[in-house]
Amino acid sequence: MSAVSPEARASLNHIMSCRNCYAPGSRYCPEGLELHLDALAEFIATRESKHEQHRIYRRERELHPERAERLGELVKARLEAMRGSASDG
Numbered sequence: 904m905s906a907v908s909p910e911a912r913a914s915l916n917h918i919m920s921c922r923n924c925y926a927p928g929s930r931y932c933p934e935g936l937e938l939h940l941d942a943l944a945e946f947i948a949t950r951e952s953k954h955e956q957h958r959i960y961r962r963e964r965e966l967h968p969e970r971a972e973r974l975g976e977l978v979k980a981r982l983e984a985m986r987g988s989a990s991d992g
């Protein structure tokens with residue numbers, strides 16, 4: 904259970920209680936979609952290799968092209984925040 908990130912937990916909690924979100928069909932309300940993409944961005948940003956990050960991102964872009972731009976922004980923001988905190992410490 905400790906492997907579940909706070910972002911993934913927030914996304915799951917929303918989906919379980921939201922009548923407009925249906926994860927198996929990858930259907931989300933606007934709030935659910937943002938939480939889903941945030942969890943996905945967290946997952947991608949924490950992969951160890953750039954190759955793996957790009958592989959997952961490309962797959963998502965193929966499946967959901969209309970979400971790719973927002974996902975890209977979220978991943979980029981996370982990577983920058985991680986770099987920032989690494990150089991501070």
Ligand SMILES: [Zn+2]
Nearest residue numbers: 921924932935
């Ligand atoms: Zn929802």
